[in-house]
Amino acid sequence: xxxxxxxxxxxxxxxxxxxxxxxxxxxxxxxxxxxxxxxxxxxxxxxxxxxxxxxxxxxxxxxxxxxxxxxxxxxxxxxxxxxxxxxxxxxxxxxxxxx
Amino acid sequence: xxxxxxxxxxxxxxxxxxxxxxxxxxxxxxxxxxxxxxxxxxxxxxxxxxxxxxxxxxxxxxxxxxxxxxxxxxxxxxxxxxxxxxxxxxxxxxxxxxxxxxxxxxxxxxxxxxxxxxxxxxxxxxxxxxxxxxxxxxxxxxxxxxxxxxxxxxxxxxxxxxxxxxxxxxxxxxxxxxxxxxxxxxxxxxxxxxxxxxxxxxxxxxxxxxxxxxxxxxxxxxxxxxxxxxxxxxxxxxxxxxxxxxxxxxxxxxxxxxxxxxxxxxxxxxxxxxxxxxxxxxxxxxxxxxxxxxxxxxxxxxxxxxxxxxxxxxxxxxxxx
Numbered sequence: 357x358x359x360x361x362x363x364x365x366x367x368x369x370x371x372x373x374x375x376x377x378x379x380x381x382x383x384x385x386x387x388x389x390x391x392x393x394x395x396x397x398x399x400x401x402x403x404x405x406x407x408x409x410x411x412x413x414x415x416x417x418x419x420x421x422x423x424x425x426x427x428x429x430x431x432x433x434x435x436x437x438x439x440x441x442x443x444x445x446x447x448x449x450x451x452x453x454x455x
Numbered sequence: 456x457x458x459x460x461x462x463x464x465x466x467x468x469x470x471x472x473x474x475x476x477x478x479x480x481x482x483x484x485x486x487x488x489x490x491x492x493x494x495x496x497x498x499x500x501x502x503x504x505x506x507x508x509x510x511x512x513x514x515x516x517x518x519x520x521x522x523x524x525x526x527x528x529x530x531x532x533x534x535x536x537x538x539x540x541x542x543x544x545x546x547x548x549x550x551x552x553x554x555x556x557x558x559x560x561x562x563x564x565x566x567x568x569x570x571x572x573x574x575x576x577x578x579x580x581x582x583x584x585x586x587x588x589x590x591x592x593x594x595x596x597x598x599x600x601x602x603x604x605x606x607x608x609x610x611x612x613x614x615x616x617x618x619x620x621x622x623x624x625x626x627x628x629x630x631x632x633x634x635x636x637x638x639x640x641x642x643x644x645x646x647x648x649x650x651x652x653x654x655x656x657x658x659x660x661x662x663x664x665x666x667x668x669x670x671x672x673x674x675x676x677x678x679x680x681x682x683x684x685x686x687x688x689x690x691x692x693x694x695x696x697x698x699x700x701x702x703x704x705x706x707x708x709x710x711x712x713x714x715x716x717x718x719x720x721x722x723x724x725x726x727x728x729x730x731x732x733x734x735x736x737x738x739x740x741x742x743x744x745x746x747x748x749x750x751x752x753x754x755x756x757x758x759x760x761x762x763x764x765x766x767x768x769x770x771x772x773x774x775x776x
Contacts, residue, residue: 376592377567378669385668408585408746410592411673420668440747441585448754452656452761453665 363392368405375409375442381416389421393429404437414449422453456480456506460488460528464495466622466688466699466735472499473697476727484510487518488525497554497611498624498690498735500531504557505626505731508606512538531611532556553577553614561607563599566592577614577621585746586681586738587612587621593674594625594734600670601659602629604731620687621738628731632693635659645694646724653679653691653698653715655760664764673757678736680711680753683718687737697723711752713760 392399421429457477464472484506507515526543534541536557555573570588598608604627612623633648636659642648651657658672666672679700682689689700701719703709
């Protein structure tokens with residue numbers, strides 16, 4: 357069976373309103389994100405209903421992907437339904453990983 | 456061990472309390488308190504609880520608890536947590552208040568649920584809850600990731616109506632900041648280790664700029680920055696040193712700085728040795744900028760600091776003579 361080219365991860369279903377569990381973020385990265393990226397699939401991280409995230413959570417979720425792909429992974433990940441706080445923290449992590 | 460709960464110990468005047476703590480004779484704890492009145496920061500209670508949890512209940516004694524406000528210790532759950540009987544009664548008409556009682560978090564996988572259950576006890580507006588849960592999450596995760604504390608993390612918090620402030624104390628009895636930082640950085644003493652731990656981009660897990668996949672070296676810097684933007688106190692005590700961020704005056708501009716020694720601060724270097732780490736934070740609620748504005752400020756200085764470290768690193772060249 358052909359795999360669908362788009363993977364959507366609903367963060368709220370994993371974290372609830374506050375994304376702060378770094379171990380969970382690591383698990384999401386290693387079990388969902390990395391395999392999907394290696395398969396050449398596009399990923400949507402859907403943050404609807406997530407009120408807040410910590411910098412540590414987003415760092416654990418994304419930093420290794422950004423570092424290993426020298427930022428190319430960002431062409432394959434979309435961030436959906438992020439509020440201003442979540443957007444700010446994602447941008448912060450992306451920014452310092454690319455500098 | 457002996458610890459005396461004084462008449463007054465807030466972050467601004469906590470130094471004499473820290474100087475008076477006696478760390479000798481572990482396994483046995485004597486707690487005494489001011490005779491008339493005790494009025495103390497939650498970090499003081501977290502410290503007393505942490506020391507007590509290292510002793511068997513039968514080896515903990517409370518001396519001369521005569522202060523009128525002593526029921527505060529009962530209400531915050533100190534005796535129950537330590538398994539010590541007390542005759543202090545809390546009468547029904549006393550207000551329940553807005554506080555998180557002294558709580559021991561022994562397993563990190565309980566943290567998300569704890570934050571969900573406990574932060575509502577402070578009855579905060581969503582805007583006010585954001586920095587509080589952020590601080591609790593980052594500080595408690597630090598305990599589990601770095602401290603190896605056998606008692607886990609001990610924390611409590613209290614809302615103070617008069618000053619409209621949340622005060623929070625998180626304590627562990629682990630290896631301490633010096634041990635964690637010195638595993639990857641050269642540091643001479645506790646004070647220097649604390650300074651590095653507060654510097655953006657420095658972590659106790661790697662020397663690599665940008666950190667590991669799990670640590671960016673941002674947690675403590677973020678928390679100190681939240682306190683600074685709010686013009687509040689922040690205190691960290693580990694080993695024999697304590698760093699205290701002092702309040703920024705209302706007439707001064709708040710500028711976040713990468714080097715904690717450039718902030719308005721005080722340092723104590725010869726305190727009784729605290730095995731582990733103690734962190735106390737104040738957060739005045741009506742002064743708080745929107746959390747996202749605060750993140751903007753922190754983000755700018757954090758990125759700038761990482762950029763400068765990278766620039767410095769890549770400037771290094773082999774020297775041929």
